Amino acid sequence: MAADKKNTVFYGTFIHSKKLDELEYLHNTAVFVDSNGKILAVERDCDLDNIATTLFPKLGWQAGNVATEKIKDGQFFFPGFIDTHLHASQYPNVGIFGKSTLLDWLNRYTFPLEASLADPAKARAVYTRCIRKTLSHGTTCAAYYATVDVPSTNLLADLCAASGQRALVGRVCMDQLSPAWYRDESPEASVAATRASIAHIRGIDPAMEIVRPVITPRFAPSCSAPLLRMLGELARETGLPVQTHISENVGEIALVKELFPPALTGAADESYAGVYDAFGLLTDKTILAHAVHLSEGEAELIRERGAKVSHCPCSNSAITSGAARVRWLIEKGVVCGLGTDMSGGYSPSVLEAARLAALVSRHVAMGGDEGAKLSVEEVLYLATRGGAEVVGLEKKVGGFEVGKEWDAQLVALGEVDVDGTVKGVEAGEAEDGNVDVFGWESWEERVAKWLFNGDDRNTRKVWVKGRLVHERK
Numbered sequence: 184m185a186a187d188k189k190n191t192v193f194y195g196t197f198i199h200s201k202k203l204d205e206l207e208y209l210h211n212t213a214v215f216v217d218s219n220g221k222i223l224a225v226e227r228d229c230d231l232d233n234i235a236t237t238l239f240p241k242l243g244w245q246a247g248n249v250a251t252e253k254i255k256d257g258q259f260f261f262p263g264f265i266d267t268h269l270h271a272s273q274y275p276n277v278g279i280f281g282k283s284t285l286l287d288w289l290n291r292y293t294f295p296l297e298a299s300l301a302d303p304a305k306a307r308a309v310y311t312r313c314i315r316k317t318l319s320h321g322t323t324c325a326a327y328y329a330t331v332d333v334p335s336t337n338l339l340a341d342l343c344a345a346s347g348q349r350a351l352v353g354r355v356c357m358d359q360l361s362p363a364w365y366r367d368e369s370p371e372a373s374v375a376a377t378r379a380s381i382a383h384i385r386g387i388d389p390a391m392e393i394v395r396p397v398i399t400p401r402f403a404p405s406c407s408a409p410l411l412r413m414l415g416e417l418a419r420e421t422g423l424p425v426q427t428h429i430s431e432n433v434g435e436i437a438l439v440k441e442l443f444p445p446a447l448t449g450a451a452d453e454s455y456a457g458v459y460d461a462f463g464l465l466t467d468k469t470i471l472a473h474a475v476h477l478s479e480g481e482a483e484l485i486r487e488r489g490a491k492v493s494h495c496p497c498s499n500s501a502i503t504s505g506a507a508r509v510r511w512l513i514e515k516g517v518v519c520g521l522g523t524d525m526s527g528g529y530s531p532s533v534l535e536a537a538r539l540a541a542l543v544s545r546h547v548a549m550g551g552d553e554g555a556k557l558s559v560e561e562v563l564y565l566a567t568r569g570g571a572e573v574v575g576l577e578k579k580v581g582g583f584e585v586g587k588e589w590d591a592q593l594v595a596l597g598e599v600d601v602d603g604t605v606k607g608v609e610a611g612e613a614e615d616g617n618v619d620v621f622g623w624e625s626w627e628e629r630v631a632k633w634l635f636n637g638d639d640r641n642t643r644k645v646w647v648k649g650r651l652v653h654e655r656k
């Protein structure tokens with residue numbers, strides 16, 4: 184799809200997070216987005232024709248070069264979702280995990296698939312489909328892991344740039360504890376390959392408007408101490424973000440203790456977070472996926488360093504890693520967002536991750552901590568503004584404010600007619616979606632129904648930086 188070069192006025196109902204536990208509902212509102220995708224003005228409770236006449240001259244807009252996107256009653260604009268953790272290279276394996284847990288899952292399902300993407304044709308098919316699918320679910324920004332292979336990592340970045348999906352793209356670094364056919368030959372080779380991929384990604388998007396590189400040590404067990412040290416140095420030298428996994432599974436944690444004693448790392452103790460910290464990898468630009476079994480001390484250290492957590496409830500349930508205590512992390516002051524973690528997680532949908540975050544928090548509550556429950560408002564905050572902070576883009580995306588960029592989705596729910604059919608669906612046609620709205624629901628109830636029963640059929644259009652990147656026909 185070509186970039187839309189016009190200024191645009193979006194008009195209708197807008198819903199976004201005001202704070203962690205509050206959504207704001209803006210009705211009869213006009214949002215003025217310039218041809219570069221930046222929000223220039225937000226006018227609430229206004230008449231579209233009047234406001235256009237008064238605001239166009241102030242914005243220096245010519246009426247002939249302005250597109251209007253006025254949505255129907257009952258539909259709403261919502262900020263695009265931010266998937267703070269997923270493996271594009273694992274997309275073909277969604278739903279394929281059997282009864283495995285992390286370490287056997289990696290060996291049985293994951294490493295063979297990732298290695299096979301060194302075939303460029305296969306990588307192109309997988310990445311193209313992954314980007315299309317996540318866009319169709321309203322994911323406007325994704326923090327991707329690619330593979331060890333440099334050309335296929337670069338291809339993922341190229342495809343994100345071409346399709347317009349905002350992305351952090353990381354070449355996976357790993358030099359130990361995986362088969363010889365899927366690992367870096369040495370720490371030096373790993374860093375050289377990472378530099379090559381960073382240079383490519385910077386080349387295609389020097390201003391990092393859509394795509395940016397991210398330094399990606401897979402997780403401590405698959406990286407030697409020299410590699411972790413060199414990647415910490417690379418992070419300091421480049422100022423780039425870092426993404427990795429932490430404390431997902433009890434077997435993994437035991438392995439980290441065994442592999443990285445304080446005598447090797449120089450850390451004060453043998454904690455998992457302490458290992459990353461010892462190597463300069465725990466900074467305010469670090470995205471830590473999972474964080475299921477952290478100790479008090481680790482959560483404290485993560486908060487002190489300003490590192491962020493990607494909560495992955497789908498994956499944590501599917502491969503039986505555990506129930507992360509998100510309320511506890513938030514109350515400690517740790518910034519959290521949501522990750523689908525495909526293909527540990529079986530779904531490409533951040534809406535599904537949000538709904539599972541709500542459910543998993545209820546399991547934590549059933550364990551005795553009633554305050555652990557996350558509300559509809561809270562999980563949608565994590566899916567948007569929380570995620571924006573996790574990936575370091577909170578000034579650009581996550582809500583509808585002047586100065587932010589237009590990363591948004593248009594949501595339409597099924598409006599039930601008096602005869603019990605869904606409006607717009609002809610007799611004999613399949614109904615479009617699982618959400619039935621009867622008309623008496625409050626806006627809060629409509630959003631709750633969307634969270635718990637919505638899917639890509641409700642996501643009619645998706646924009647990134649003002650560009651239409653998906654439309655459901």
Ligand SMILES: O=c1[nH]c(=O)c2nc[nH]c2[nH]1
Binds near residue numbers: 270289428524527
């Ligand atoms: O959920 C996960 N997916 C992975 O690919 C991975 N690698 C290390 N640890 C991991 N956890």
